[in-house]
Structure formats: structure tokens, C-alpha cells
Amino acid sequence: xxxLSVILICFSTVIFAEEFEYLYSTKYIDVxxxxxxxxxxxxxxxxxxxxxxxxxxxxxxxxxxxNEGDINQFAQNTGFMYDIASTFNALLVFAEHRYYGTSLPFxxxxxxxxxxxxxxxxxxxxxDFAYLIDDLQSTYAATSDLKKVPVIAFGGSYGxxxxxxxxxxxxxxxAGAVASSAPIxxxxxxxxxxxxxxxxxxxxxxLGGVKCKDTIAKSWKIIRSLTETDEGKSNLTKLWNFCTxxxxxxxxxxxxxxxxxxxxxxxxxxxxxxxxFLADLPAYPVRAVCxxxxxxxxxxxxGLLQALGEALxxxxxxxxxxxxxxxxxxxxxxxxxxxxxxxxxxxxxMCSTSFDMxxxxxxxxxxxxxxxxxxxxxxxxNEQVPLLEYxxxxxxxxxxxxxxxxxxxxxxxxxxLSNVSDRISAVIIPDAAHHFDLxxxxxxxxxxxxxxxxxxxKRIHKWLNKFYFENLDDPLKYKFYETNRV
Amino acid sequence: xxxLSVILICFSTVIFAEEFEYLYSTKYIDVxxxxxxxxxxxxxxxxxxxxxxxxxxxxxxxxxxxNEGDINQFAQNTGFMYDIASTFNALLVFAEHRYYGTSLPFxxxxxxxxxxxxxxxxxxxxxDFAYLIDDLQSTYAATSDLKKVPVIAFGGSYGxxxxxxxxxxxxxxxAGAVASSAPIxxxxxxxxxxxxxxxxxxxxxxLGGVKCKDTIAKSWKIIRSLTETDEGKSNLTKLWNFCTxxxxxxxxxxxxxxxxxxxxxxxxxxxxxxxxFLADLPAYPVRAVCxxxxxxxxxxxxGLLQALGEALxxxxxxxxxxxxxxxxxxxxxxxxxxxxxxxxxxxxxMCSTSFDMxxxxxxxxxxxxxxxxxxxxxxxxNEQVPLLEYxxxxxxxxxxxxxxxxxxxxxxxxxxLSNVSDRISAVIIPDAAHHFDLxxxxxxxxxxxxxxxxxxxKRIHKWLNKFYFENLDDPLKYKFYETNRV
Numbered sequence: 001x002x003x004l005s006v007i008l009i010c011f012s013t014v015i016f017a018e019e020f021e022y023l024y025s026t027k028y029i030d031v032x033x034x035x036x037x038x039x040x041x042x043x044x045x046x047x048x049x050x051x052x053x054x055x056x057x058x059x060x061x062x063x064x065x066x067n068e069g070d071i072n073q074f075a076q077n078t079g080f081m082y083d084i085a086s087t088f089n090a091l092l093v094f095a096e097h098r099y100y101g102t103s104l105p106f107x108x109x110x111x112x113x114x115x116x117x118x119x120x121x122x123x124x125x126x127x128d129f130a131y132l133i134d135d136l137q138s139t140y141a142a143t144s145d146l147k148k149v150p151v152i153a154f155g156g157s158y159g160x161x162x163x164x165x166x167x168x169x170x171x172x173x174x175a176g177a178v179a180s181s182a183p184i185x186x187x188x189x190x191x192x193x194x195x196x197x198x199x200x201x202x203x204x205x206x207l208g209g210v211k212c213k214d215t216i217a218k219s220w221k222i223i224r225s226l227t228e229t230d231e232g233k234s235n236l237t238k239l240w241n242f243c244t245x246x247x248x249x250x251x252x253x254x255x256x257x258x259x260x261x262x263x264x265x266x267x268x269x270x271x272x273x274x275x276x277f278l279a280d281l282p283a284y285p286v287r288a289v290c291x292x293x294x295x296x297x298x299x300x301x302x303g304l305l306q307a308l309g310e311a312l313x314x315x316x317x318x319x320x321x322x323x324x325x326x327x328x329x330x331x332x333x334x335x336x337x338x339x340x341x342x343x344x345x346x347x348x349x350m351c352s353t354s355f356d357m358x359x360x361x362x363x364x365x366x367x368x369x370x371x372x373x374x375x376x377x378x379x380x381x382n383e384q385v386p387l388l389e390y391x392x393x394x395x396x397x398x399x400x401x402x403x404x405x406x407x408x409x410x411x412x413x414x415x416x417l418s419n420v421s422d423r424i425s426a427v428i429i430p431d432a433a434h435h436f437d438l439x440x441x442x443x444x445x446x447x448x449x450x451x452x453x454x455x456x457x458k459r460i461h462k463w464l465n466k467f468y469f470e471n472l473d474d475p476l477k478y479k480f481y482e483t484n485r486v
Numbered sequence: 487x488x489x490l491s492v493i494l495i496c497f498s499t500v501i502f503a504e505e506f507e508y509l510y511s512t513k514y515i516d517v518x519x520x521x522x523x524x525x526x527x528x529x530x531x532x533x534x535x536x537x538x539x540x541x542x543x544x545x546x547x548x549x550x551x552x553n554e555g556d557i558n559q560f561a562q563n564t565g566f567m568y569d570i571a572s573t574f575n576a577l578l579v580f581a582e583h584r585y586y587g588t589s590l591p592f593x594x595x596x597x598x599x600x601x602x603x604x605x606x607x608x609x610x611x612x613x614d615f616a617y618l619i620d621d622l623q624s625t626y627a628a629t630s631d632l633k634k635v636p637v638i639a640f641g642g643s644y645g646x647x648x649x650x651x652x653x654x655x656x657x658x659x660x661a662g663a664v665a666s667s668a669p670i671x672x673x674x675x676x677x678x679x680x681x682x683x684x685x686x687x688x689x690x691x692x693l694g695g696v697k698c699k700d701t702i703a704k705s706w707k708i709i710r711s712l713t714e715t716d717e718g719k720s721n722l723t724k725l726w727n728f729c730t731x732x733x734x735x736x737x738x739x740x741x742x743x744x745x746x747x748x749x750x751x752x753x754x755x756x757x758x759x760x761x762x763f764l765a766d767l768p769a770y771p772v773r774a775v776c777x778x779x780x781x782x783x784x785x786x787x788x789g790l791l792q793a794l795g796e797a798l799x800x801x802x803x804x805x806x807x808x809x810x811x812x813x814x815x816x817x818x819x820x821x822x823x824x825x826x827x828x829x830x831x832x833x834x835x836m837c838s839t840s841f842d843m844x845x846x847x848x849x850x851x852x853x854x855x856x857x858x859x860x861x862x863x864x865x866x867x868n869e870q871v872p873l874l875e876y877x878x879x880x881x882x883x884x885x886x887x888x889x890x891x892x893x894x895x896x897x898x899x900x901x902x903l904s905n906v907s908d909r910i911s912a913v914i915i916p917d918a919a920h921h922f923d924l925x926x927x928x929x930x931x932x933x934x935x936x937x938x939x940x941x942x943x944k945r946i947h948k949w950l951n952k953f954y955f956e957n958l959d960d961p962l963k964y965k966f967y968e969t970n971r972v
Contacts, residue, residue, distance in 0.1 A: 039604025118525025391658030
């Protein structure tokens, strides 16, 4: 069974609002295909979004380190950067990650073979970002009294990991990093593999009630049992309105992945107002999903599945426009690129046990490796890659990073939850889902999220003051700058 | 004219002593060919040398980050690590740099095409070292109370750059770095291109006298003028005992490079006792070369060339066993690998002006690029590569590095000559040549070099104490350790 999709930090099913809420223009820069070898000087066009509405000369660059998806969706869901841009006179830049969106080094061939796909790695993406920042410096730092302007990296989820890594590996390129919901410790030996699913389970129990969690927990055996027969497969196809009839046992595995992803995604985006990030969803979607289950007085196994069907429609058909459910699309919810990265430099061991509301699933690296090979003709080199490249828990030599995590976010399992040093801080947001603090301000935001954003602003202010003090030729100019900001 | 060779930090003409002075055993580790892409999982055998004579359990690893050459020669010329190993109970490891010595990823084909040669880069070499260190940890850190042992990086010249870069890019892999004569600022915009040759000139004038410097300075026009005719070429061939007759104007360019390299090399290894590092040489070779010139009472241009011929033999034939001089071997003195690196990630602009004792030579990046293309079918991507990858002068976010430089070393031109922070220190050794402080103790060592080594020992002690205090489970064990070391 292919369970790669479970470990996605994924955003590809985003449904864009008809009109973009946040504005920017789109640009491209030629970046080297391969920053670390010199076999050729090939380049490709990396896309980035830019907004100079709030920017004044000498102002900082707020730089979003793009994740595994179309950069537009991250720009549309990172309103925090827009909200604080005028306070800091900042230029806003959102850089796309190579191999996602339109930043495809080999166009339509990019995903066809390891030969083409193999240049997809976090290390190359970081080098792209450093390259772009250097280019932006030559455009925006052309004043006689300031050789370069400060750059602050922002990112959420995998993008948050990249923001932190950018500061760790290229500290001269960015003066600080706000890394929201960045699971930099979701790697071998750093975090028990069951923690992620344990948190999902806890979220459902805490926010949706015991019945909701227990119903989901019980459902797997019922689904497996029912679908052992062709008739059962046919009945479930009808009940849950699948576009294609369930036929094989592989289909059932796919169905289980699809369901698992939905439960996880709903927990990740459990925001207190309707959003369109992973899907069109109501406010507090965990509560909405669970209330369907809790309100359904089912008497038997089929009734339980009916209740779940109702609940799933919160995720699959909130708009009422979905005609049928395609488990293959949803089970392969993430970009194929992230699946590849999960097989190479982002190998995040995941498992579930009988304490969770999911099917039992041990972490089996050999099987995982076989699955990777089937899918990409590439095997994980070893599970050590992320530790070798990013150092695991030993990050105390880095500086000027804020790691924020919502405790209702499954990905907090791999997050930095306590201060590492006086220059690497952890912000805990007890009632927040996945990178909630990076979203634009909303009347329904809980106090804890507002508090986290205030912390970010204070920290950014500190980083910028330090930068200007060290880099402006004339200390008086620095004083002027100091009194006029924030 | 191909002047790549001028910028070599080069060691390939080393003549090994009949027997090695410093002992070790030779090992190999399979390392990934490409740490940053995932196009294949190919590996190759990286060579390293290891000595556990002084090692006790929990003791640190002293790790030499190999330069552009056979690792044996660096182990034989870094006696400092041996001298202090017992004090620290250290394991000694000397890691070879990929594409040098026997660490050839594609065997005899490694240098044939950019396809094969292109995996030669400092970034890949650093990742090799981090990979090897991780492997050593699994062998040598298997005690219940200490998860990993501290590793201290050592390196001289380009190897010193790598030691510093290893601490900058992989701070979790090494607790500190001693970077001797590491010209990390010998890059575009950081150091004027003429500084290197200016220092060589100053060394000859200061140590060899004005007549010596002026004779060399005057010689270029005389050589050019004499060799305009076939008769002149033939006369010079005889006078300086070349293996192959000078024939073309390209040959004269090669000759000029050969001479330039000799003068530079003699300055680099101007140690106060006989050595066999770049060539078999007497003590104080600058003085030896110049005394031949100063004692030769030449009356005309040909006499000047006779004087130079005598002087050159100090370098080319100190042993008396050289039958003729091959300018092609010597002009291409460095490994071909370093020439390639000089065209890719180690582009170090060099020039000379009328103030120097060398032929005038401006820095011309376009011509340089053309030369690279002719030689390797690869052009420098741009002059920015080292700045993008290693940050130029902005290294203050790094920590626990000592940069030492001898002021009589031409490479001090690109060195860190003043403290960057309280955790990045500069050690100046007024009367030392190239990475003198890394050599084994010798009765003729000047006080300044002994002083520098004492500084290193103190700093290493500090780094180790910090590491053990932070990493040993039991503080009492730390106290025990503390009182029993150094």
C-alpha cells in the first residue's frame, strides 16, 4: 500500500477565489539549474511575485520562501506579510520553489524521469532563494549609504522549514526568519513516528468529541470488512458517491489514504472562519465534520458509514458543486513533487498505532523505499539525508529565527516548541491550526494568534534595528530610521 | 596567455620523502557522488587517513579537511595535529578532497569531460566531509553517556577555507575550526586583485633585498626581448637548461607563468628549515634564491639572466638530481582539478601592476572565461559564485573559528586579519609563510609561530570544554574530564 501521501504537507487542491485578494505582479529570474555542480551552466526561469506598494528606499525585503505548490496560493494565504508591510516600509516578495507552479526547469518533461526530476531538492531551492535575494539586492539596495537592505524570510510548513534553513545556511542573505509550523524535527530519531497521528486524534477528540473520534477509529475495520465483497464495494461506491466504482483491493487502500488525508487536512486548516486553502471549508471545520457524525444516531455499521459520508461532504462538497468524489485525485492530493521529496531529502517517518483513530500502520523504511522506487525509479539514499544536511536537533549555532507552532496543528509534532537560545525562540499558540499566524488579520482571530503576530513584529523590529545599526554608514540616519518605524 | 596557474594554491609537485614521517592507516568510505541532487544514488570511494595512537574513548576527532592534492602530502605537512593529539586524546583523520589523490569518482575518466568533472566543487567536498564525520561518529561515539564526540576541523590554504566553511555550513558537524592561511576573501570585490602579487614583491624586497626584487622586475622585458628571435630562444633554452627548446610565443608565455609560479611558491614556503612541501628546498628559500642574484655581479642583460638561472636552480635543483627543467610541468604546477575549481567556484581575481616585480597583467574576466572554456569546455557561471555560497565578508553569524595568517605569506592578501567577533578570531603571525603554524614543531620555529600554536590549543580546549559540558550526560564526568585534560 502506498502511503506516501499521508505525509504530505500539501496544498495542491486549493481552490482559488474568483479574484485574488492580495495583489502583486509576477516576475521571472533565470537561476542556475544546478548550484552545486559545474557540469553545465543551464538555467531555468524561477517565478516570483512582488509587491512594492508599501516599499520605500532602504526598506527591508520580506521574502516568502515558497513551498511545494503554486506560489500564488501561498501569497493569497500569507496576509500577515501584507498586514505588516506598511509598518516596516517593506518590499514583498514571494518566491516559487523549483518544480512547482510554473517554475519547471524542463517544462512538461520535468517530472518524467529521475534525470530531469532529480534537481528537485531543498538544497537547490535554498540556493535559488539566495540567488534571487542577491539579484533583488542589486535592484533595491542601490543607495550610497547602505550596501544591502535587510531581508526577512517568512514561511509556513515546508516553507517555514526553508525560511529557517535559509537563515541557517545563508545567514548573510537573510537577517532573520519567521518559520511558522515548520516541522524541522519530523525526521528519523528526532520525533516518534506516531506523534503526528496522535495529535490529529487528540484534535478530533478535544474539538469534536469522543463519539466523533471513536466513530472514525471504528470505521476502518468496517470499511475493510464491507468491501471484501463486490456487493459491498458497490454499496460503498454509491453511499459515498465515488466517480469511479471501487473494484480492487488496491482501490480500498487508495480509499483509506483518501480518508486519512481528509481527516488530517481538516485538522490542519481548522481556522475559526471559512477558508479556501486546502478546500472550500466552513469555519471550525473539525467541529463541522464531527457535528455531522455526532448528530447522526447510527444503529449499525452501515449507519456509521452513512454518518461518515455526511461528515466527509463537509470537506468534499461545502460549495455544493461537487458532482462525485474522486479518491484518486484526493489520495494523490499533494503535488507529485512533494512525493518525490518525501523519497529523497524530506523523508519523514510516520506511523499509527492502536491509540490513534487511524488504521494501524507501522513505519517500515524498506517498504517505503520500495514504494519510492516503484513510483520514481529512485530509492531514498538513506534516512539520514535531512540530518546530514540540516543538523537535526543541534541548531543552537544558528540565530535570529522564530519558530511558531499551533498546538492544534498535527505538524507541531515535528516543531520547535521551546526556546533553543536567546536568538532562537519558540512561540506556542495553544488553539491554532497550521501556520495560522501567517494568515491576514481577521475579526475571529483568537487572542493567542494576535499575540504570536505581535511577537513576530517585535522580533522583526529587533532584527532590522540591528541590521541598520550595523550597516548604515551614518549612525544618525539610523536614529532617524529607528524613530520613524514601528 | 593562460594565467590560471598563477592563482593556484598548489601542491602537486611535492616530492615525498623516502619514508613517511607521520604514520596512519588508509581507509575508504563510499560517499554519494551528488549530495544535492537526486538523479541517481551513485557513490564513489573517498580516501581518508586515520591514526588512533593517541585516541581514548570519548576523545575528540581532529579532522583535516583535505585540499587540492593527494591527502598524504597534507598529513605529512600538518605535524601540528600530531603534536597536540596526545594532549587531547584525539583521533586523527585526514580526509581527501574529491577529485584529488585517489578519490576519483570516475577513475581515469574523472577529468575527461565536464559531464564527469562537474561534480568537483567545494560544496560537494564539504558534504563529503560532513558525511564522513557522521560515519566516524557512529564508530567512535558509541558510549552511553555521550551521543557524539566533538570534532575539530583543521585546514591550511584552500583546506583552511574548507575547515572554516565546514563550521559555517555544518556547525553541528564540527565544534570549531582552525583555518590557517585561508584566503576566504580572495574574491571579487573583497580584495583588490593586485594585493597578492604586491605581497610577493614585498617579501622579496624585505627578505631578499632591493637588488633581488629589481632584478626579477627587470627580467621580464629582457626575456621577452631576447626571445623575439629564434637565436635568443635557443640561447635561453641552453642557459636555463630546458628539456624542450623554446619555439613559439606561446612557449614564452608558458615560461613567464613558470617563472612567476616559482617566485610565488618560494615565498609561500619560506620556512626557516629545509622542507619538501612544494619542492625540495633549503631553509629560508627566498633568502637562498636572492643571495644567488645578489652575489652575481652581472653587467648586462644576459648576465642578469645568468644570475636568475643560478637563482632558479635553488628551486628546481636543490637536490642536484634534476637533469633539465620542464616549463610545461611546472607552469601547470597545480592539479588540473584546481584549475577547474578556479574556473567555477574558486574564481580568485589576480593581477599585477607596475608596482610589482611581475609582468603587468590586468584582471580580465572575459579573457579568463575564454581561457576556462578552452581548457574545460566550461565557463565561469559568474564571479559571484563564492560570494553567493559563502557570504563574502559577512561571516559574523558564524562562530568558533580561528583564522591564522602569516604576513610573509602571499595568501594573507585574502585572509581574515582581524577579529570578526568574540567567537571568530584572527591570529597574525608577522614572520610566517604559508600555513606555517600547522607544521610540526621544529627547533627553528620563530616565537610568533609557537605563540600561534599555543593560541590554537587554548581555543580548541575552550571549544571542547563547551562541547563536553553541553553533551555529557553527567556533569561530574565532565568535571573529571576537565581536570584530566590539557
